[in-house]
Amino acid sequence: MPDLDRLLRAGSRYVQDDVTYIVEPHPLGALTLPTGQLAAFDPGVTDEEDEPFSIALAPGAYPVTAWVAVLEKEEREWQRRVAALQLVVRDEPVASWELALVDSDDPGQLEDGEFFGYGVDTGAGAFADLSVSQILARWDSEDFEEVFDADEFPETPVPGHFGEVIDEDSGANLIMVESGWGDGYYPTYVGRTESGEPACFVTDFLVVP
Numbered sequence: 001m002p003d004l005d006r007l008l009r010a011g012s013r014y015v016q017d018d019v020t021y022i023v024e025p026h027p028l029g030a031l032t033l034p035t036g037q038l039a040a041f042d043p044g045v046t047d048e049e050d051e052p053f054s055i056a057l058a059p060g061a062y063p064v065t066a067w068v069a070v071l072e073k074e075e076r077e078w079q080r081r082v083a084a085l086q087l088v089v090r091d092e093p094v095a096s097w098e099l100a101l102v103d104s105d106d107p108g109q110l111e112d113g114e115f116f117g118y119g120v121d122t123g124a125g126a127f128a129d130l131s132v133s134q135i136l137a138r139w140d141s142e143d144f145e146e147v148f149d150a151d152e153f154p155e156t157p158v159p160g161h162f163g164e165v166i167d168e169d170s171g172a173n174l175i176m177v178e179s180g181w182g183d184g185y186y187p188t189y190v191g192r193t194e195s196g197e198p199a200c201f202v203t204d205f206l207v208v209p
Contacts, residue, residue: 004097004189004202007084008067016209020072023083023208026158028177030061031087034170037130038087040100040188040203043148043176044122046137051102052130055190055198063088064127064175066158069207080159082177083207087127088200094191100201117187117203124160125186125203126176132166136174153178180205 006012007023014021036059037052067084070077101107105116118125153160160178165171179186188203 001097001189002204004084004191004204005094007204007208008086008202012208014069014208018073019078021069021083021208022072024068024070024157026066026068026161028064028066028158028161028175029163031064031127031129031175032061032165032171032173033057033129034059034167034172035129035131036060038127038201039130039133040085040125040127040201041118041133042120042122042124042179043126043128043136043174044124044144045119046133048134048137050130050133050137051104053100053188053190053201054103054105055100057089057198066161066177068158080156081180081207082125082159082205083180084205085125085127085175085177085203086200087202089198090193092193092197092199094199095194096192097189098192100188100190115187117185119185120179120183123179123182124162124176125179125205126174127201127203128166128174129170129172131170132172132174135166180207 012023036057039052069083162176165173191199
């Protein structure tokens with residue numbers, strides 16, 4: 001289990017070779033979950049059979065924060081990478097962490113150091129209601145090009161940040177960021193309070209050493 005408590009701390013510093021990683025939190029607004037079924041995925045490779053996390057949430061709006069690693073070389077900013085994407089369920093301390101699973105995941109299949117997660121093929125990761133994933137899975141290339149204009153995705157302060165209402169009827173929106181170093185396979189963890197309630201969900205983009 002990664003040390004997420006240390007990652008999710010403003011000003012955390014990591015040094016590897018000649019690069020210093022400094023973590024910054026950037027609030028990205030609220031994510032509306034009309035069904036309470038939270039999903040994490042690459043918006044460019046959705047499937048109508050995508051599954052939400054097994055932990056259902058009350059329908060509503062939840063704050064999302066991007067944790068950005070600012071990489072410095074020779075005391076100058078070199079580049080930025082999104083290290084983690086966090087959705088807060090309740091503003092309480094996290095007492096324990098565990099993998100966030102979907103119903104088809106079988107933890108018994110995992111070897112030491114392995115994890116379940118989602119694949120990224122377009123360099124982006126997102127949180128959204130499951131209904132949003134199902135809508136995107138039905139879009140064609142023209143629908144995507146109309147909404148997702150790569151020229152409008154920022155490089156700073158949060159690389160690739162994109163927030164858009166996808167379902168006008170329900171208000172369900174998508175909050176997307178550039179996924180760490182790009183394409184890959186990324187785990188999401190759920191942090192639980194002392195009483196066992198879910199406090200937050202965090203996708204780790206495996207950036208910081």
